[in-house]
Amino acid sequence: MKITMAHGSGGSSSKELMSEIFGKHFSNDVLDKMEDAAVLKMTDGEIAMSTDSFVVTPVEFRGGDIGKLCVCGTVNDILMMGAEPKYLTCGFILEEGLDTDVLDRVVASMAAQAREAGVKIVAGDTKVVEGSGGLMINTTGIGIIPEGRDVSAANCKPGDKVIVSGTLGDHHACILSARMEIENEIKSDCGCLKDITDALFGEGIEVHTMRDVTRGGMGTILNEIADSAGCKIVVEESAVPVSEAVKGFSGMLGLDPLYMGNEGKMIAIVPGDQADKALELMRGTEHGKDAAIIAEVTEPEQAGGSAVHIKTPLGATRVLDVLYGEGLPRIC
């Protein structure tokens, strides 16, 4: 069956879609009440709230699909504040002509990933627009920040080390390969980083800053952090993990893995004397097995100047700026 404009009417066809696809996979005590809004219990303390829209094409790719991606993306943003992800809402924008079998697989994938990440889908909305069978999803989530936890871009300090959780560029290379119809074995790294944050906090690592490395790539994210914290960050280029397959692919196309998008990678910035322990903890998790210490935070330079530098394997030091121009449209 194909999605038609009637599925966005709010009438009987919308209701059918609701029960046959969304209801089937998402059913839970909150959602099943079908009210205008979900009612949730809260307790004294802080929450983290984040929103993300996902427009990736193709919607199904090696290593995941837009459903897995949209749950992981928002869950990861919440995890990066040191929070425990709890609730998720999803807003679907379906293009006319979308195959309901594709929608069913995507929704099933969302439900499975939400279960794995321990979040409940509590509210949803569906609209239908003209188009060519595409699908866009917004997910917004909230998580509880345990008392005393304070993770922020502004918190990193000179002497801290930057650990990346694994190889860079996999999602970008996977989507670009699919788009260009290049056959290779590169898989998206799309995944939920909860195993890593659980490991770090579980062992009492005093994490100053975390950030998932998505659109804009590592280069852009390190600049944002250096700006927020008023520090300088110096990257050791030879320490940055990139898989052989991505290295070959990006080299061929002239892409720099430091600006390529990822969907299951993060950096953690920790005190220098806890870096080795944090690295070992990360390497013990599924999503952090290729983790590496790649940079250190230093005092800012006196006369302004660029905040992120990179030492090349030949010993030169150059500025690592933010991404200019277009990375890859519809990567996430």
Add this chain to the structure above:
Amino acid sequence: MKITMAHGSGGSSSKELMSEIFGKHFSNDVLDKMEDAAVLKMTDGEIAMSTDSFVVTPVEFRGGDIGKLCVCGTVNDILMMGAEPKYLTCGFILEEGLDTDVLDRVVASMAAQAREAGVKIVAGDTKVVEGSGGLMINTTGIGIIPEGRDVSAANCKPGDKVIVSGTLGDHHACILSARMEIENEIKSDCGCLKDITDALFGEGIEVHTMRDVTRGGMGTILNEIADSAGCKIVVEESAVPVSEAVKGFSGMLGLDPLYMGNEGKMIAIVPGDQADKALELMRGTEHGKDAAIIAEVTEPEQAGGSAVHIKTPLGATRVLDVLYGEGLPRIC
């Protein structure tokens, strides 16, 4: 200036867009931290959480625009649970070619409506897709439910009365007029219903059920409520307020105002003996000045049968079913 794919890259162009448009209008203590997620304080109790995507075309229309609409829409959903709206996130999907002047006006309109409704915009996201200069926005919000307040579709009871806050069909007729290039004076009713809910709760009205009357129209919404509560609802057709302009417009096109969409209308279902007072309170507000008692809740029929009936001006009673087929695509 026009939006290009580079504005969705996560790099320097995204940052420019952020500071020049979103930052300019939305700036506040939470958003300005530019973290992966907003950090918000909560206290013991219940919250309401709702999500909505908005895809209306044209994006600017008589009586409002997609910016005003997307704030009001989600705020209204939260209000309908008896909650005080507090925080809003927004996810923008911009189509390549969108005029940044239009975006600037829409974002300014969101900011103004958020201030009026007393909600803070705490997180955002922007993606760019191919297309023809359009704009879609998801808003997700949370509100605090005051202790002891319990408003739910399931709560209405036989003996209750249904009050509608004003004339039906205005938004639908306005959007359709714009789409068909019919010149008339019909304005969208797009608005925030907080004045009405404040008036009702402020005077201690024991509201059982509230619902904003949007896509699918009054007919569909009353059926959803009758289903949830296991009651029958009997509508007095002659009591349903419809403006002369909309009556003329919908009559000409063969549309039924009971299935037309609205964006600033609600129903409140209250105990029969409080209905007159509730009506008077609603009529004292800006958004409720044309309120009317239009239906009563009765015992369900023994042998199943349809749950919503309507008495016509000629004395006949017919079934008022949910909307079938397509109402009007991209109405909200």
